[in-house]
Amino acid sequence: MEQTIQKRLPVDGGSWVTVDVYGEPDAPGLVVVPGAMSDAHGWRHVAAAVDAWPSVTVVNRRGRTPSGPLTSTYSLQTEVEDLGVVLNEFKGTRALFGWSYGGLIALLAANDRPLHHVIAYEPVTRPFGSHALPDLQAAEETADWDATIEIVNRQIAGLDTAHVEALRADRQGWAALRHLSRPAHAELAALNAAPPSDELARRADRVDLIIGQCNDGAAPYGTSFDDVRKRVPRAEVHVLPGQGHMAHIQAPTELGHLINDLATVR
Structure with missing residues (x-):
């Protein structure tokens, strides 16, 4: 799937986020939320490998070019609200995927609004890296x-x-x-300042959690994954063979194919 458009969306505090859309811009599809030390550009190869939906929209979260600044009131809730703006723009989104910090943002978004399907790759939660x-x-x-x-x-x-x-x-x-790396401190501080939610993705119809085989049970990503898993007891867990946290860079096609497989209705 090829990138077709880029859109800029205003968000709270005078900032903005951009989104890169692959495939059919007006067709409901998959929304992707990258995590820390990553941007929409870094997910282009995964987006290109996904074809189970007619469109893939990759969020370029605030704090990374060409999106706007974090602003002084930045928090984890800011990220959830920004994602809400994206989901309002792309009404009828069929699935939401988040990686790492983006995985937590996606799961929290599904506490605020009903979502059909949420997928998270090695989501992290506090305490993490404090x-x-x-x-x-x-x-x-x-x-x-x-x-x-x-x-x-x-x-x-x-x-x-x-x-x-x-x-x-x-x-x-x-x-x-x-x-x-510029937003790294603010993002990690926001992650650790937010009170943990007892339940995640409570308004999602379906939740799939993915962990790389190399991190299963291992600190820091595997142990944080286990903390998240306890808060989504009805989620199905999938293991990506031979991979760690950076699967979107080291094995984007394999990750894209796994995401495609998860589009199948159970």
Whole structure:
């Protein structure tokens, strides 16, 4: 499926979000919500692999170009309300998919409004990465985005030095990560400041949760996934073989095909 249009939608606080639409712009389909250190562009290959719906709309959340700023009142609820604006624009959305922080946003959105189908890949919930907040705040105050990337990958994701240096060796990719890292502290702080919900996706007709095989039962993503799973007891759980948290980059076609498979009505 090819990208057909990009739309800009005004949201609260004078900010805005853009969405990239693949396929038929006026046909109800799948809405995708990326998480932290990611943007709509990073999900283009997954969107291209999805064909179970006539359209795929990928949200470029506030805080990343070409969407607007987070604003001073930013919170997790801000994200849920922004997603509500997108869903109001694309009425009749058949399914909502979220990854990581975006997965939590999607599940919370299904507490506020009825949704037919919600899919979340390794959604995270508090407490998650709170130990890294002081270092992320210090990096943000000095605009040290190189340090922010290292903190996210080393202190939160638990990756080793060799992995970070491999990322740094890709100059174009590292430059993109520098831009994507700017909202990292605010997003992690918002995630950990929000009171946990006892139940998630309570107004969804159907919920599917996905975990990468490499993270099943392992900290930090697998253990946070287990916390979320307890709050969605009726969800079906699916494992993506051979993958971890970054499946949208490392195996976008496989992830897209799994999402296609989940479109089948049970």
